[in-house]
Amino acid sequence: MPPLTECVIFLCEDPAKPIPIASFGLDGNGDGHFGYGLRYIERKDAFSIDPLHLPLDAKQQVIPRHQDGSYGVLSDVGPNAWGVRLTSSILRKGKKPLPATPIEWFLQSWHYGSGCLGFSVSNEVNPDIGVRPAPVTALNERLLATINKLAVKIDTELDEEAVQLMQPGASLGGVRPKTVVMSNGFEHIAKFSRADDKFDVPIAEYATMRLACQAGINVPDFELLKIADKSVLLVERFDRTKDGHRLHYMSAKTLINIDVLSPDKREYKTRYSYAGIAETIRPRSQQGMADSHELFRRMVLNILVGNVDDHMRNHALLMTRQRRFALSPAFDIVPHLDATSLPQAIGVGAQGAASTISNALSQCGRFLLTVDEARQIVNEVREVVSHWRHVFKEAGMADTDIHTLTPCFTAADESERIQIAVTRGAPGAENNRPPHAN
Numbered sequence: 001m002p003p004l005t006e007c008v009i010f011l012c013e014d015p016a017k018p019i020p021i022a023s024f025g026l027d028g029n030g031d032g033h034f035g036y037g038l039r040y041i042e043r044k045d046a047f048s049i050d051p052l053h054l055p056l057d058a059k060q061q062v063i064p065r066h067q068d069g070s071y072g073v074l075s076d077v078g079p080n081a082w083g084v085r086l087t088s089s090i091l092r093k094g095k096k097p098l099p100a101t102p103i104e105w106f107l108q109s110w111h112y113g114s115g116c117l118g119f120s121v122s123n124e125v126n127p128d129i130g131v132r133p134a135p136v137t138a139l140n141e142r143l144l145a146t147i148n149k150l151a152v153k154i155d156t157e158l159d160e161e162a163v164q165l166m167q168p169g170a171s172l173g174g175v176r177p178k179t180v181v182m183s184n185g186f187e188h189i190a191k192f193s194r195a196d197d198k199f200d201v202p203i204a205e206y207a208t209m210r211l212a213c214q215a216g217i218n219v220p221d222f223e224l225l226k227i228a229d230k231s232v233l234l235v236e237r238f239d240r241t242k243d244g245h246r247l248h249y250m251s252a253k254t255l256i257n258i259d260v261l262s263p264d265k266r267e268y269k270t271r272y273s274y275a276g277i278a279e280t281i282r283p284r285s286q287q288g289m290a291d292s293h294e295l296f297r298r299m300v301l302n303i304l305v306g307n308v309d310d311h312m313r314n315h316a317l318l319m320t321r322q323r324r325f326a327l328s329p330a331f332d333i334v335p336h337l338d339a340t341s342l343p344q345a346i347g348v349g350a351q352g353a354a355s356t357i358s359n360a361l362s363q364c365g366r367f368l369l370t371v372d373e374a375r376q377i378v379n380e381v382r383e384v385v386s387h388w389r390h391v392f393k394e395a396g397m398a399d400t401d402i403h404t405l406t407p408c409f410t411a412a413d414e415s416e417r418i419q420i421a422v423t424r425g426a427p428g429a430e431n432n433r434p435p436h437a438n
């Protein structure tokens with residue numbers, strides 16, 4: 001059979017009643033051609049799945065193939081490095097061929113990726129939402145050992161139990177090992193450690209989410225599990241509702257849509273930045289001002305905890321039931337050891353991506369904040385992060401791991417020292433004047 005180059009896109013807001021909304025096909029250059037169906041456009045509840053690039057009209061629209069092989073909002077649903085590795089492993093075990101085209105990858109999906117889009121070969125055939133995630137209690141030591149192996153060795157064999165448990169997670173984005181499980185009747189994402197991690201990443205992510213929560217950042221419910229001696233982070237899915245419906249999801253990568261930065265990276269000071277996300281969401285958001293303030297708060301936290309992996313795929317929008325976009329709860333916030341040498345992954349202020357609080361404050365007006373309001377947020381976040389050692393220890397992190405992570409918190413620890421010096425009137429304040437000062 002020739003490789004498939006066309007498919008139909010469905011909205012699976014109610015997974016039991018998928019609605020066909022558009023056709024999507026590839027041309028000879030690999031670019032995508034997208035067209036909403038007339039029947040969909042005429043529905044009262046129709047909405048554009050990407051209002052900036054795919055307005056709701058009857059014309060055929062081009063979704064160019066991005067440099068990384070992705071197709072805008074359609075690829076926000078699908079797997080990245082981990083999902084591709086896992087899917088390949090599952091298909092190999094079933095002696096099935098690997099998808100040969102991007103369309104075949106969409107069709108191959110087990111439909112547990114972000115959001116509510118589904119894919120099928122025709123209008124008449126509903127997307128195959130076949131597997132049901134296993135309960136969290138099914139996670140066990142043997143499975144974790146297999147995942148650990150697969151994360152570092154691509155040809156690791158999966159047994160039947162591992163396939164059952166991991167299959168839904170194969171459609172999720174991101175690079176770290178993960179799957180989808182049911183807990184208290186709701187879908188959760190379980191994030192695992194890798195054998196080559198330099199510290200206990202699930203504990204670090206759990207503790208950082210606790211800091212984020214204490215700093216007033218909107219995070220989903222989350223929990224740390226211990227299975228044998230391994231930690232697993234369990235996070236409730238924010239793109240699912242209590243009545244089992246799915247919410248449309250779009251990454252900031254799709255929203256901002258810049259593949260290649262100029263050599264001088266000037267886009268970091270404009271659109272390819274936290275403020276750029278805030279400004280682009282604002283006209284389309286149900287809560288534009290609140291989203292802007294929240295983005296500023298997240299940016300400050302990421303600087304203070306050394307999360308330099310704050311790239312465009314790690315920020316997202318959800319479509320609310322009122323058919324307006326809103327910033328999603330925060331996810332994937334964890335210190336990175338290269339924080340000492342790398343700037344943030346997207347722009348922070350007038351100095352581009354430089355990972356400093358003064359840079360963060362430099363464009364606070366773009367977040368609709370006065371300097372005083374912005375400083376107030378910085379102080380609140382700083383105060384919370386200054387207790388990071390305690391929070392990480394309480395989460396069960398070993399002293400050696402805390403030591404390993406210390407350089408990530410330089411900005412927070414520095415400001416703590418300065419704060420103490422000023423409030424105690426210690427050196428610096430009085431006696432340590434520069435030599436030529438009066």
Ligand SMILES: Nc1ncnc2c1ncn2[C@@H]1O[C@H](COP(=O)(O)OP(=O)(O)O)[C@@H](O)[C@H]1O
Pocket residue numbers: 082114172173174175176177189220235236237238239313314331332
């Ligand atoms: N709580 C959540 N609810 C719904 N989707 C989520 C949630 N957390 C993460 N995701 C989605 O899963 C993807 C991978 O998760 P992430 O935590 O970023 O993993 P990684 O550490 O591998 O990058 C994200 O890009 C996002 O699309």
Ligand SMILES: [Mg+2]
Pocket residue numbers: 174175313314332
């Ligand atoms: Mg991520």
